[in-house]
Structures are given as structure tokens and as C-alpha cells.
Amino acid sequence: MDRRDFLKITGVSLGGLAIPTFYGRAIAAEELLSTIDVGAKKKLADVALNAAKADGASYCDVRIGRYLRQFVVTREDKVQNVVNTESTGIGIRVIAKGSWGFAATSDLSADAVAKAAAQAVAIAKANARLRTEPVQLAPVKGVGEVSWKTPIVKNAMAVPIKDKVDLLLGVNSEAMKAGASFVNSTLFLVNEQKYFASTDGSYIDQDVHRIWAPMQVTAVDQKSGKFRTRSGLSSPRGMGFEYLDAKAGDKVELPGGAIVYRDSYDMKADAIAAAKQAKEKLTAPSVKPGKYDLMLDPSHTWLTIHESVGHPLELDRVLGYEANYAGTSFATLDKLKDKFKYGSDKVTIFADKIQPGSLGAVGYDDEGVKTQKWDLIKDGTLVNYQVIRDQAHILGLKESQGCCYADSWSSVQFQRMANVSLAPGKDKLSPADMIKGIENGIYIVGDGSFSIDQQRYNAQFGGQLFYEIKNGKVTQQIEDVAYQIRTPEFWNSCVAVCDESDYRLGGSFFDGKGQPGQVSAVSHGSSTARFNGVNVINTARSLG
Amino acid sequence: MDVITESGAKAILDKAIGYAKADQCVARLNGTHTGNVRYAANTVSTSGSVRDAELVVEVAFGKRVGTSTVNQFDDASLAAAVRRAEELARLAPENPEFVPAIDKQTYAPSKTLVARSAAVTPEDRSRVAADCIEHCRKQGLVAAGFFTDVHAFSAIANSKGNFGYQESSTIDFTCTVRTADGRGSGYAARNTADVSTFDAKEAVEIAARKAKASVGARALEPGKYTVILEPQALMPIMYFLMNGGFDAREADEGRSFLSKKGGGNRLGEKLFGERVTIHTDPWDAQAPVLPWDEEDAPRRRTSIVTGGRVDALRYSRHWAAAKGRAPSGGIGNVVMAGGDKSTDELVKSTKKGLLITRTHYVNMVDPQTMQLTGLTRDGTFYVENGEIKYPVKNFRFNESVVVALNNIEDLGRPERTVFFFDLAFPMLLPALKVRDFTFTSLSDAV
Numbered sequence: 007m008d009r010r011d012f013l014k015i016t017g018v019s020l021g022g023l024a025i026p027t028f029y030g031r032a033i034a035a036e037e038l039l040s041t042i043d044v045g046a047k048k049k050l051a052d053v054a055l056n057a058a059k060a061d062g063a064s065y066c067d068v069r070i071g072r073y074l075r076q077f078v079v080t081r082e083d084k085v086q087n088v089v090n091t092e093s094t095g096i097g098i099r100v101i102a103k104g105s106w107g108f109a110a111t112s113d114l115s116a117d118a119v120a121k122a123a124a125q126a127v128a129i130a131k132a133n134a135r136l137r138t139e140p141v142q143l144a145p146v147k148g149v150g151e152v153s154w155k156t157p158i159v160k161n162a163m164a165v166p167i168k169d170k171v172d173l174l175l176g177v178n179s180e181a182m183k184a185g186a187s188f189v190n191s192t193l194f195l196v197n198e199q200k201y202f203a204s205t206d207g208s209y210i211d212q213d214v215h216r217i218w219a220p221m222q223v224t225a226v227d228q229k230s231g232k233f234r235t236r237s238g239l240s241s242p243r244g245m246g247f248e249y250l251d252a253k254a255g256d257k258v259e260l261p262g263g264a265i266v267y268r269d270s271y272d273m274k275a276d277a278i279a280a281a282k283q284a285k286e287k288l289t290a291p292s293v294k295p296g297k298y299d300l301m302l303d304p305s306h307t308w309l310t311i312h313e314s315v316g317h318p319l320e321l322d323r324v325l326g327y328e329a330n331y332a333g334t335s336f337a338t339l340d341k342l343k344d345k346f347k348y349g350s351d352k353v354t355i356f357a358d359k360i361q362p363g364s365l366g367a368v369g370y371d372d373e374g375v376k377t378q379k380w381d382l383i384k385d386g387t388l389v390n391y392q393v394i395r396d397q398a399h400i401l402g403l404k405e406s407q408g409c410c411y412a413d414s415w416s417s418v419q420f421q422r423m424a425n426v427s428l429a430p431g432k433d434k435l436s437p438a439d440m441i442k443g444i445e446n447g448i449y450i451v452g453d454g455s456f457s458i459d460q461q462r463y464n465a466q467f468g469g470q471l472f473y474e475i476k477n478g479k480v481t482q483q484i485e486d487v488a489y490q491i492r493t494p495e496f497w498n499s500c501v502a503v504c505d506e507s508d509y510r511l512g513g514s515f516f517d518g519k520g521q522p523g524q525v526s527a528v529s530h531g532s533s534t535a536r537f538n539g540v541n542v543i544n545t546a547r548s549l550g
Numbered sequence: 551m552d553v554i555t556e557s558g559a560k561a562i563l564d565k566a567i568g569y570a571k572a573d574q575c576v577a578r579l580n581g582t583h584t585g586n587v588r589y590a591a592n593t594v595s596t597s598g599s600v601r602d603a604e605l606v607v608e609v610a611f612g613k614r615v616g617t618s619t620v621n622q623f624d625d626a627s628l629a630a631a632v633r634r635a636e637e638l639a640r641l642a643p644e645n646p647e648f649v650p651a652i653d654k655q656t657y658a659p660s661k662t663l664v665a666r667s668a669a670v671t672p673e674d675r676s677r678v679a680a681d682c683i684e685h686c687r688k689q690g691l692v693a694a695g696f697f698t699d700v701h702a703f704s705a706i707a708n709s710k711g712n713f714g715y716q717e718s719s720t721i722d723f724t725c726t727v728r729t730a731d732g733r734g735s736g737y738a739a740r741n742t743a744d745v746s747t748f749d750a751k752e753a754v755e756i757a758a759r760k761a762k763a764s765v766g767a768r769a770l771e772p773g774k775y776t777v778i779l780e781p782q783a784l785m786p787i788m789y790f791l792m793n794g795g796f797d798a799r800e801a802d803e804g805r806s807f808l809s810k811k812g813g814g815n816r817l818g819e820k821l822f823g824e825r826v827t828i829h830t831d832p833w834d835a836q837a838p839v840l841p842w843d844e845e846d847a848p849r850r851r852t853s854i855v856t857g858g859r860v861d862a863l864r865y866s867r868h869w870a871a872a873k874g875r876a877p878s879g880g881i882g883n884v885v886m887a888g889g890d891k892s893t894d895e896l897v898k899s900t901k902k903g904l905l906i907t908r909t910h911y912v913n914m915v916d917p918q919t920m921q922l923t924g925l926t927r928d929g930t931f932y933v934e935n936g937e938i939k940y941p942v943k944n945f946r947f948n949e950s951v952v953v954a955l956n957n958i959e960d961l962g963r964p965e966r967t968v969f970f971f972d973l974a975f976p977m978l979l980p981a982l983k984v985r986d987f988t989f990t991s992l993s994d995a996v
Binding site: 084091106108109110112129132133136137138187188224226228229230231232233234235325326327328329330331333334336338416418455456457458459460461462463464466468486488490492521522541543545546547548549 | 586
């Protein structure tokens with residue numbers, strides 16, 4: 007996850023786009039609800055496909071995208087920003103002379119689109135000179151004209167700005183009443199209207215929705231000069247505004263008293279809890295470093311899965327295509343052949359682009375491949391990676407797994423992480439049962455500080471709430487906890503995973519990858535899991 | 551690589567402001583023309599160019615503000631954008647933190663544009679990639695890298711008659727070279743305003759040398775070591791220190807390492823070692839930036855830290871008014887004073903220590919103490935009696951940047967560093983020799 011991007015967007019200044027406080031109804035709400043006529047998109051796509059073929063392309067795909075985003079940013083009793091962005095255009099990707107070429111334009115006239123297609127072919131031909139091997143594309147059968155839509159109940163773009171502002175200011179007010187010194191709360195809403203067409207004979211119209219409601223509640227003790235922040239325990243989701251309906255059945259009370267959420271979020275209740283817990287953090291005892299058994303809540307584990315399993319099993323990283331930036335992977339192809347023990351037999355980790363309500367769920371990926379679910383690690387053994395069409399042959403696969411994504415019409419699509427999730431345990435086990443067997447442990451809720459090396463071996467994670475476990479019971483909230491792992495040892499130390507009734511989704515709204523950088527949104531599900539004998543460090547320092 | 555000219559930008563801004571009926575109107579027009587080439591596994595993976603521009607219109611009736619954006623600049627689109635902003639302003643409640651548009655300013659231009667850097671062609675980019683790939687292929691090494699050239703413009707205007715326009719150019723290059731067996735990895739990065747000072751072959755040779763030299767790394771025990779952080783290794787660490795811009799409001803609110811116990815801030819206190827001196831200067835010859843900040847206030851040459859003492863905090867126009875102080879102008883660049891030694895000379899004067907090429911995935915652990923974690927990568931070497939002895943396995947560090955800047959033993963010659971993120975400010979940083987830098991574990995990653 008690229009948290010820096012998040013901070014960048016929520017900052018008072020958005021670079022050149024500094025948008026101040028306002029209040030009222032949605033900006034040109036009718037513009038947020040409209041879509042481009044499908045017939046017009048098909049016509050335009052055919053212009054590009056025909057132009058590319060005429061210029062000598064052996065393959066062409068076209069993405070006509072309209073990307074709508076809305077951000078509402080508040081602190082205490084003030085609205086800092088309401089931002090509506092809209093971006094529309096066409097991206098054309100071709101194979102000519104065995105090489106990829108890409109061009110994009112915001113001009114949706116037939117002439118401009120034909121020119122962009124020709125430019126993409128010209129770039130492909132130019133790149134062919136430096137290419138060592140021609141692109142091998144796994145076949146995809148054309149699906150004709152189809153459509154897919156995120157199954158939302160309430161379109162967040164249709165909810166008036168006033169309701170969103172009232173919600174956030176209400177949340178802030180509750181946090182302040184509960185003793186917070188400061189509170190920042192934000193709504194991020196995304197609607198991607200994506201039309202894909204290719205020379206394989208597919209014309210796919212998709213309407214994708216996502217929502218995120220992060221907050222940070224800060225407690226300051228001026229006397230001691232200490233401050234602590236507790237972030238919200240929501241997760242970004244592939245849902246509509248119904249995620250904020252706060253249904254009573256979606257609340258889960260954990261051993262120790264923390265409340266977490268399933269498929270809808272009570273932001274006000276979480277703000278009150280956050281204020282109290284942030285204050286408790288100010289005086290909570292500092293952890294004694296050493297080996298502990300960790301009990302990790304899904305609101306935390308998602309990030310560990312993301313960094314230590316999701317990224318290293320992206321085939322482009324394994325092959326060295328990200329070597330200059332985020333890095334490569336320890337999970338090299340020989341490990342697949344040798345049936346590498348990535349984790350204990352309790353560890354089955356699957357990838358998918360279909361889980362309802364997940365950030366990665368779509369009908370088809372950005373190269374027209376129908377989405378699916380597959381295992382990456384089966385009963386502890388490495389069994390697969392995540393691939394796209396031009397990588398499938400490397401693994402001897404006959405088809406792509408559907409992991410291709412571009413964050414804009416103007417970005418070239420490439421391999422991005424699918425949802426990657428820890429399968430629930432097969433035996434009945436609740437968090438309350440799990441804790442009973444832990445003598446000396448720490449229970450971690452929520453995600454915190456994170457860092458992992460360029461081959462995904464050595465990682466360090468913090469959290470939001472840390473509870474000391476002694477002899478099967480939570481004793482007290484503690485602070486300054488971070489654990490350090492070596493990926494295979496960590497997953498091999500997994501001794502138990504709670505059952506399906508505890509399965510919940512976490513995720514990243516802004517996962518960064520590539521140069522130039524692109525973001526994507528991805529979910530990671532798990533049930534509460536136990537890891538034995540993990541190295542915990544104390545992160546407290548004194549500046550004197 | 552062309553962008554909207556000064557007269558073209560002024561015409562668009564004047565027209566937008568002319569349409570406004572509100573008490574005031576601020577308009578900002580920014581655009582870039584960017585080219586790039588990316589290569590990996592000794593082949594070009596992507597290349598392209600993107601041209602983009604956006605106008606932000608911000609209007610106010612009294613203290614009620616509305617804003618809209620548009621990327622079409624014909625008369626009808628401009629008029630519609632202004633109308634939409636005014637409609638929003640009429641609906642808005644009063645913003646208690648509203649600050650009126652700035653009065654007419656005189657901005658002294660800074661030399662942010664080097665014409666030849668704005669004239670890089672697709673062939674030039676392709677040559678950079680080919681130079682790196684060929685150099686590595688010949689030696690049995692594997693290159694992965696990214697080269698990007700940006701020609702940008704920024705134009706601001708308001709209904710009080712203020713106007714500013716300036717173009718800028720930047721060249722960024724990074725290259726990671728690995729041995730074919732994956733046992734060695736090296737890195738080089740270059741950032742410059744002037745493409746004529748950029749030499750891909752020189753940079754890739756350094757990365758290649760480090761890749762070969764890092765094969766066969768030995769494991770040292772984690773613990774406290776004297777480290778020589780090359781400027782590029784220091785960059786992510788300094789980014790976390792400077793990213794908040796030494797903000798006075800955060801400090802006064804008690805949620806910054808610059809907050810004072812009992813209330814207030816630590817302006818004027820000696821927080822860092824004697825040899826830490828940092829300033830910002832839009833006209834710096836090596837790292838010039840726009841002469842206005844995000845509030846259109848003129849940037850000034852400002853000492854931020856002198857001899858370890860905090861000289862200045864960032865006062866926004868709102869916070870300055872609230873505290874009865876003058877606004878400070880936002881930080882556009884960071885210039886850290888150094889010495890005149892090369893990294894080799896810093897190595898020569900080191901009895902025992904580690905030379906660090908690059909730091910990776912640096913992240914905040916505790917903002918209270920500016921405790922950061924991250925890892926070394928792409929060239930970590932053990933130094934003894936002034937010589938590089940052997941490569942060592944990478945480490946994870948957990949260290950407070952405030953503590954590290956109190957433990958400086960020596961400084962090298964400052965140079966421009968490459969930053970990865972879009973809202974980067976250029977940083978001119980020296981190599982630093984720091985004692986007692988805390989490593990908490992080893993990494994098997996190469």
C-alpha cells in the first residue's frame with residue numbers, strides 16, 4: 007500500500023489542486039451519475055481496432071475509461087476539502103512486430119482515436135528493435151457484447167454532499183466528545199466506468215464502485231508532551247454507500263473488548279472507541295521485547311498477507327520486471343518446481359478477483375480475461391503465482407488468471423495483485439477459543455507501520471491496538487510493539503486459523519507499483535490466526 | 551516537448567477571472583509534458599509520453615468559497631467552470647480559516663528551466679535505455695531502470711492583479727544492475743535540471759561495479775554501527791524529517807517532534823548536532839524551484855536549521871494570522887550543508903563502519919520521536935581502516951532521524967537526489983557519516 011499517496015491526497019494542499027472548504031449538494035451530481043452511451047463506445051473502439059489492424063497490428067485492445075473520484079476531507083468541526091475529479095479518455099494497446107506499443111488520448115473524436123492507434127503501432131514497431139523475444143499472448147475467446155457491475159445497493163456518487171459532510175462532522179464531534187484532541191476523517195469514493203474491446207471479439211462494459219472511510223483520532227497529553235493516534239478500523243471495500251449503514255449484525259466484539267466490523271461500518275461508534283483507546287495508549291505500558299505468540303486480527307493480517315505473500319507471488323516481480331523500484335522476489339520459479347514449503351499445513355492462501363464486496367472484484371480484467379479464483383499456497387506448499395496473458399506461457403499455463411489492471415485510460419495495463427487471502431481454518435475455532443491456549447502472547451488489531459525488503463524476506467509490522475495475553479486471557483493494552491519476520495519462517499509458525507465465521511476483509515485503496523507509478527485497490531481476507539514465537543521489538547525512543 | 555506559453559496561460563487565466571462575479575477569484579493553471587522509458591531484464595518494457603494541463607478556479611463571496619477544475623480551455627468551458635465554482639460558494643458555510651487572495655506580488659524568477667532538458671526526444675530516451683542494457687549485457691549483468699524527462703509550467707493569477715508564470719524541467723534516472731545469478735545488486739540514481747550534465751554510461755558503470763562487488767556478502771551481527779549513508783540512501787530518511795515542512799501548527803497542537811512539553815513549539819531550540827545546517831532557497835543554483843508556494847506566497851531563502859538549532863517553522867497564511875506572525879512561505883526545496891569530501895574520502899577516514907548505497911521501504915514507526923524503519927539494498931559494504939573490505943548482507947534499521955542527526959561524524963559534498971513520489975521537493979544532500987546507527991535484523995534479500 008502506498009500510504010504516501012493517501013497522505014498526499016488528504017493533505018490540505020493537493021499540489022496544484024488546492025481545494026478549500028465548501029458545503030452543500032454534490033457538485034454537478036448529474037455528471038457523476040451519467041455514463042457514456044455503450045453504442046458510441048463500441049463505434050469508437052472499432053475505429054481504433056480497425057486503424058491498428060490496418061497499420062499492421064497483430065493484436066489490439068482498447069480501453070475507453072471514465073474515472074470518477076470524490077474525496078471529502080474533514081478535521082474536527084471543519085470541512086477541509088471536497089474534491090470531485092473526472093477523467094475520460096481512451097488507451098490503445100497493440101502488438102506489432104512482436105512488441106507492445108501503447109498510446110492514449112483524451113480526444114474522443116474518430117480522427118484522434120485513429121491517430122492514437124497508429125501511434126501505438128509505430129511505438130510497437132520502434133520497440134521491436136530492442137526486443138529479444140516476441141510477445142506470446144495466452145489465447146482468450148471473445149465474449150461478444152457483455153456487461154458487469156459491482157453489486158452495490160446505494161450509489162455513493164448519488165448521495166448528496168451534505169449527507170456525507172454531516173456524517174463526517176458527526177463522527178468528528180463524537181470523537182471530540184469522547185476526549186480526542188484532534189480527529190481527521192475522510193471519505194474516498196471511486197467509480198470506474200470501463201469499456202474494453204479487443205481484436206479477440208470482446209466488447210465488455212463494466213461499472214466498478216469502491217468506498218473507503220479512513221479516520222485518525224489523536225490524543226495529546228501536553229504535560230508529558232506525548233501524543234498517540236488510533237486509526238479507524240474500517241476497511242476499504244468494493245461496495246456502495248451501504249458500507250456505512252452500521253448494521254448491528256456486522257459488529258464483532260473481540261476478546262479484550264475491541265470492536266471490529268464485517269460488511270458494514272459504524273464510523274461514529276469506532277470514533278468514540280478510537281478516542282478512548284488513543285488516550286489509553288498515552289499511558290499503556292511499553293512492551294518488553296522478545297519472542298511472543300501473536301494472535302492477529304484480520305484488520306491487521308491483511309497487510310502482512312499483502313506484503314509477504316501477495317507481492318512476492320506476482321510473476322513480473324519474480325522475473326525481474328520491478329527490480330529497479332519495489333524489487334524482485336525470493337519466491338523464484340525453482341521454488342514452485344521444488345514444492346517450496348511457504349507455510350505450515352494450516353496455511354492455504356488463494357488469489358481471486360471475484361469475492362463479493364472485495365476491492366479486486368470485476369467481471370473481466372483489463373485485457374478481457376474472465377476473472378476467477380485459484381490457490382497460491384495449498385496446505386503450506388507454493389503452487390502458483392499471479393499472471394497475465396503475456397506471462398502465462400512462462401508457467402506453462404494455457405490461459406491468463408485475469409490479473410491485468412491500469413489505473414487510468416492513460417496508463418498502460420500491467421500485472422497487478424489480485425485479492426490474496428488466507429483461507430479460514432477447517433475446524434471450528436473462534437478468537438475466544440484461540441486465546442485460551444496462549445500463555446505469553448500479544449493480540450494485534452488494526453494495521454500500523456510497515457516495511458519489507460526488496461525480495462520480501464524481512465518485514466516489520468506495527469498495529470493499532472496491542473493487547474498483552476497471559477495464560478489464556480487479555481490482561482492489558484500495551485504500546486510500542488512491532489514484530490519482525492522472515493517470511494517463510496513466519497508463515498511456517500502459523501499453528502491455527504479461526505473458522506469461516508470469523509473471516510473478514512481488509513485491504514489497500516492505494517497500492518503503488520510500477521514506473522511511472524500506478525495505484526490499484528486490493529482486498530485481503532482472513533480469519534484470526536496464531537503465529538508462535540515471533541520476534542517483537544520495542545519501538546520507543548527517547549529524544550532526551 | 552511543448553507546454554502552454556506565458557501569454558497563452560495569461561489569456562486563459564485572465565478570461566476565467568473575467569467571467570467571475572464573486573468578491574474574489576484565484577485561478578491556477580499547471581501542466582506537464584513528460585516522457586519516459588522503462589527497461590528491465592535487459593529489454594525495454596514500456597515507453598511513452600503524456601501531456602496534461604489543468605485549471606483550478608477558486609472563488610469567494612465573503613468567507614464562502616467554491617472551487618472547480620477543468621481541463622478544456624475554450625470560452626464555454628472556462629465560463630462553465632467559473633459558474634460552477636460560484637454556485638458552490640453560494641451554498642458554502644463561512645470558512646473560519648478563510649484567507650483572502652494574496653495581494654499583487656513581485657516574484658523574482660528562478661532558473662528552473664533548462665531549454666535542452668525540455669527538448670529530450672524519444673530517440674534520446676531510447677539511447678539511454680540501450681546504453682544501459684548494452685553495457686550490462688556485455689558484462690553478463692542484468693539492467694532494470696527508468697529515465698524520465700519533465701517539462702512543466704505553472705501559472706497563477708487572481709482578481710487582485712497578481713500573476714506569475716514559470717517553466718521548469720527535470721531529468722530523473724535510476725538504474726538497478728543485478729548479476730545474472732542474482733547474488734549481487736548495485737544501484738545508481740541521477741537527478742538534474744540540465745540534461746547535458748547527465749551521463750547514463752557513467753551512472754550505469756557505478757551500478758554495475760557495485761553489483762559485481764556485492765556478490766558473496768557476509769553476515770554481520772545486527773547492532774549499532776558507524777554508517778556512511780550516500781546522498782541517495784539519506785534521501786528517504788530526510789524526506790520523513792522534512793515532509794511535514796517543520797509545520798508550526800502541528801507543533802503548536804502538540805503532535806509533532808517539534809512540539810514542546812507543556813505546550814508550544816521548539817523553535818529556537820538546539821535539536822540536532824552542531825554540523826546540521828539546512829535551508830531552503832528557491833534560487834539555489836543546483837536545485838531551483840518556483841518562487842511561490844501553494845498559497846501563492848513568495849518563497850524566500852530561509853534558514854531552517856543552523857548549527858543544529860531550529861531557526862524557522864512553517865507558518866501558513868492562516869496559522870501566521872492566528873498566531874500574529876508573518877507567514878513564512880512553504881518549503882520548495884531542501885538544501886543541507888555538507889563538506890567538500892567525496893564518498894571515497896569519507897570511507898578513507900573510517901576506522902570501522904558500513905557504506906550504504908541505498909535505503910528501501912523506509913517508513914514512519916513513531917512520529918513522536920521520528921523513529922523510522924527501513925532496509926539497506928543494492929550495495930552494502932564493510933569498511934575497515936579506510937578501505938572497503940567486503941560486501942555484507944543487508945540490514946533492517948530502526949532509528950530516529952533526530953538521534954541520527956545528533957550523531958554525525960562527517961559530511962560529504964551535497965548533491966541532488968532522486969525522489970520517487972510525485973509531490974517531491976528537490977533535496978540537495980551530502981553523504982553523512984553517522985555513528986551508532988541502529989540495525990535490528992538481517993535481511994536475506996539481494
